[in-house]
Amino acid sequence: MGAGVWPDSGEDTASFAALTPWGIPFRARNPAQPGNGPPSFRQQKIAFGENFCQKFGDNCITLPVPASSQPLFGTAMFVGNFFRNTMTTLTSLKTAALTIGLAVSASLGVAQAPAPGGPPVGLLGQEYTEFSAGMRDVSGRSDHGYDLGLSGNIGVASNLDLGGGFSHNWIRGRTPGHGNAASVSVTTYAEVKTVKPFATLALGYEWTHVNGRSDRTGRWGGAVGAEIRAGEISFTPRVVFLDGFRSTARGARQVTHEIEGNYWLSSRRAFFAGAGYTDVHQSRFDFWHLRLGLRLKR
Numbered sequence: 001m002g003a004g005v006w007p008d009s010g011e012d013t014a015s016f017a018a019l020t021p022w023g024i025p026f027r028a029r030n031p032a033q034p035g036n037g038p039p040s041f042r043q044q045k046i047a048f049g050e051n052f053c054q055k056f057g058d059n060c061i062t063l064p065v066p067a068s069s070q071p072l073f074g075t076a077m078f079v080g081n082f083f084r085n086t087m088t089t090l091t092s093l094k095t096a097a098l099t100i101g102l103a104v105s106a107s108l109g110v111a112q113a114p115a116p117g118g119p120p121v122g123l124l125g126q127e128y129t130e131f132s133a134g135m136r137d138v139s140g141r142s143d144h145g146y147d148l149g150l151s152g153n154i155g156v157a158s159n160l161d162l163g164g165g166f167s168h169n170w171i172r173g174r175t176p177g178h179g180n181a182a183s184v185s186v187t188t189y190a191e192v193k194t195v196k197p198f199a200t201l202a203l204g205y206e207w208t209h210v211n212g213r214s215d216r217t218g219r220w221g222g223a224v225g226a227e228i229r230a231g232e233i234s235f236t237p238r239v240v241f242l243d244g245f246r247s248t249a250r251g252a253r254q255v256t257h258e259i260e261g262n263y264w265l266s267s268r269r270a271f272f273a274g275a276g277y278t279d280v281h282q283s284r285f286d287f288w289h290l291r292l293g294l295r296l297k298r
Contacts, residue, residue, distance in 0.1 A: 119264035120297060122229040123236070124189050124196050125155040128270075132293030139286045143173030149293075161187040177210030183219070189227070196227040217252070218245045232264040253281035262295070270295040
């Protein structure tokens with residue numbers, strides 16, 4: 001209830017101002033039931049005196065209302081105030097929602113471009129050299145595998161990149177081994193605001209030596225994913241498929257699900273980290289992998 005003064009019962013000619021349970025300001029004579037303090041609900045109904053005081057701004061206009069019409073008048077005022085307050089609240093909510101929506105659209109709906117002299121935005125279309133180191137946690141093996149890599153990327157046309165790389169990996173323990181791989185790739189991509197969906201095709205060759213046995217084979221594969229950019233930071237979830245030209249080679253077919261994060265430290269240097277899981281076909285030696293590295297923009 002609103003603030004107001006509830007006079008003593010002795011001041012039967014005084015008037016009081018308060019709020020009814022419906023939020024309607026009114027002015028009337030003292031209630032019939034004596035006592036100090038705020039009125040009860042029944043007291044307020046009894047105290048619905050001869051006049052209503054409807055407030056407009058800072059002014060209070062007293063409206064004479066016959067006693068027989070007071071219930072109807074009070075109901076009409078309640079309905080009017082209710083709809084007025086409801087529309088005011090809805091208007092405020094619509095304004096807030098529109099403001100938030102415009103802010104989100106402005107931050108996510110505009111393709112980002114690098115500031116002059118600032119760090120690049122994303123990786124696709126950039127020319128850089130990459131150095132990486134990784135670790136593999138192989139299922140069924142207590143020994144971890146490790147790898148080192150050197151690769152590069154260059155944009156050769158609009159929405160078209162060429163890449164190439166070399167890697168060396170090894171594992172210790174009861175079944176020691178090491179391997180090397182070289183590959184070339186072509187990547188095409190589209191630009192949808194702050195997201196670049198892409199597809200990659202790759203060809204490679206690898207030679208391995210595991211537990212005293214050597215092997216050489218050609219490889220082919222591909223990847224699909226999307227680069228999601230937010231200023232100097234970008235995230236790249238992707239699915240990579242890899243197979244060998246010899247269909248009988250055990251473990252040649254692999255499917256990897258991974259995600260990578262890249263952060264440009266400056267206009268030429270970036271740090272990245274990635275993690276993923278590789279399902280090796282016809283082999284129990286599936287593995288998790290973690291990669292860390294540095295990229296240098298040319």
